[in-house]
Amino acid sequence: MAKRKVVDKQVSILKFCRTGSGHEETLKKEVTVIDLVSDNEQESLFVCDSEEELPYQEERSTQFACPVCEVDIAHLSLDDRTVHVEACLVNPNTKKVLYRRIKTTGVVEQTKKKCDRRPRPPIPDEKILSFENHTIAVDAFCYAPHPAISVYLLTHFHSDHYGGLTKNWDHGSVIIVTPITRNLLVYKFGVNPDLLLSVDYNQTIEVPHTDLKITCLDANHCPGSGIFVIESPGLRYLHCGDCRINKPMLESLMQIGRFHKIYLDTTYLNPLYNFPKQEIVIDELCKLLQSKMETMQFSQQRVIDFFVDRKPQKFLIVIGTYLIGKERLAIKLAEALQTKIYCNEEKKNVLSQFGWPNLDNLLDTHNPESCQIHLAALPKLNKDYLAEQLKTYSRHFKAAIGIRPTGWSVRYGKPVPSLDAMVAAESPEMVYAAISKHFDRFREDNKARVLQIPYSEHSSYRELFYFANLLEYDELVATVSPHNQDEQLAMLREFKNYDRLCIENF
Ligand SMILES: [Zn+2]
Ligand SMILES: [Zn+2]
Structure with missing residues (x-):
């Protein structure tokens, strides 16, 4: 197994603006960006890594401010930092939950701005x-x-x-x-x-x-x-x-x-935000999971397995979502794996507002065990949640893979060195190689793992x-x-x- 190391620490000064009580104040804050580089220097698109291998100690010693809300999130794990920043970008309401988590690790909670309890400011x-x-x-x-x-x-x-x-x-x-x-x-x-x-x-x-x-x-x-x-x-x-x-x-x-x-x-x-195109990521992820499925089906067909191994051969895929967003990924995966998508009634009601017949036809709110894809709230998607799901559906799935679609991640590493480096078309093969490398790092006995997939909804x-x-x-x-x-x-x-x-x- 490849050993990861912190090759370079980039210190960038980001300017932030805070709206105080009626006056604006520009603050300078030092943010340390950890750049994780793979062993293979060619693999520059992004680097995925499993939680255990990352150099936590080195990072814990530095300050790490959320680029959106400026709260110090150095105490959070890499995954939680990503979840926090994503939540800040998309939905300020989810901040409350994450702030509370930060508070328990010793960071002072920010005062929440309440839109309607103070005189409204003019439109910027x-x-x-x-x-x-x-x-x-x-x-x-x-x-x-x-x-x-x-x-x-x-x-x-x-x-x-x-x-x-x-x-x-x-x-x-x-x-x-x-x-x-x-x-x-x-x-x-x-x-x-x-x-x-x-x-x-x-x-x-x-x-x-x-x-x-x-x-x-x-x-x-x-x-x-x-x-x-x-x-x-x-x-x-x-x-x-x-x-x-x-x-x-x-x-x-x-x-x-x-x-x-x-x-x-x-x-x-x-x-720093050098991540591949969404359609390439979706296609390559589908290809990868499809090929893993075929391998499993093939092994299931062997006569000896039929008699000896009665265990379920499929894996459950749990996709993390917010109220809306990331649906294209779920649809494409469901079509590629020829399965339905399980979600609860409320989620289905929200999704039915889109008026997308292909999505409506894929949704199932009654038979979780027959749907290989489940939708779950992104903040709760972690190994414990997956293990719990696996226990519930142990007769139907042999492993659970959480898909955490994310835009911002400290894992994607390597800043773009120059404009010239961005001219050429992106290579789907490199994306496939990176996702597949991440997937293959799952050990057989790791039945519940979270796969982080670059799936930004911003450019x-x-x-x-x-x-x-x-x-x-x-x-x-x-x-x-x-x-x-x-x-x-x-x-x-x-x-x-x-x-x-x-x-x-x-
Ligand atoms: Zn934030
Ligand atoms: Zn938005």
């Missing part, structure tokens, strides 16, 4: 889109009403975007949403459907009582997430909400032409490079860490000034 500039005659607000429901704004846009159903939106919300006359987001708002919060104007992917609508037109494209983030082209007679803006850039998206946007302003999701605008550094380079625009606005705008814009300018990339290589 980067959430206001001004045209010649009209102004609209994007993902801005948690702020004070704005005298000139009655049109609101909600890019997708994640709480850091819809926050503040309740069934009594009355700051505007219309909220532009996608059909899936509309269904979820009505189903989960009882928002008045008359307030919601939906625009489907690749559809253009006129915004009532304005001279604005809005076109929606798939954001490739969570179900129902959109990126929106908003046009007045003289201006064309693009708001990307949260998005994972992919080739169809880039091609559609290049066809539309020049944008006056693009509001971009820059969550992973950092050379990688490389994808942002292609986006900023290929599209035509006058101005870019970073919607993540707006206090850090200058640094981010400098990076994006560097992308733009690089020799024009070739979309075929994307």
Whole structure:
């Protein structure tokens, strides 16, 4: 078994901004990023490792701040750090749970901001889109009403975007949403459907009582997430909400032409975030699990096994999810392994809001033992949970594999050395090799293990490079860490000034 070592410690100074009691203060904090490099220097895409082999002692001695909420998470295990940061990125509500865990290990709990117990702040500039005659607000429901704004846009159903939106919300006359987001708002919060104007992917609508037109494209983030082209007679803006850039998206946007302003999701605008494309990861994971299944079925067919070994031969796959998100992975895996997906009633009700017949047909809420894929809440997906599941279904499964889809992970290591290193197309073979290496490290007696799979719902550094380079625009606005705008814009300018990339290589 390969022995891992910490090859390099990169110390990066990240600037953070904290909103204190009415004034803004920029803090500098030193964050140590551990770069794990595999024995094989060629394997630079990402490094997966099993928990036991990681050098905990060395890391425990350093401070490790969550890039989103700044809480010191050095006391958490590598897996828990990843879960924490993912939770911070997607759903601030889950922070509560994780903060409590941090508190028990000696870190002071942060004071939670409560949207409605203090006077609401005004809508920040980067959430206001001004045209010649009209102004609209994007993902801005948690702020004070704005005298000139009655049109609101909600890019997708994640709480850091819809926050503040309740069934009594009355700051505007219309909220532009996608059909899936509309269904979820009505189903989960009882928002008045008359307030919601939906625009489907690749559809253009006129915004009532304005001279604005809005076109929606798939954001490739969570179900129902959109990126929106908003046009007045003289201006064309693009708001990307949260998005994972992919080739169809880039091609559609290049066809539309020049944008006056693009509001971009820059969550992973950092050379450290070098993770492979989602579709490659899904395909290669399916291939791997399929081949493992075939091996098992073949061994089951041997006559001697039939008499000697009556033990179950299948493994259970438990996929960690949030309220919504990661469904594509579950669907593709279920299709590849020709099995159904088990989840509870409430989860099924949420998923049925998507109106995806292929997903509806795969879901089963009654026969967990006959479904090889189960959905579970991501924060509870660990070895103990898997062991418990395995005990419950011991007559049906011989092992349990937890799939933790994750974007940010200290395990993916190696920052991108230069822009040149990102030009060439990514290699599916390298992704397969890395996942397979991780899988093969499971010992036979390890019946319950968690496999960490790079499955980000935000764009990688490389994808942002292609986006900023290929599209035509006058101005870019970073919607993540707006206090850090200058640094981010400098990076994006560097992308733009690089020799024009070739979309075929994307
Ligand atoms: Zn955090
Ligand atoms: Zn989101």
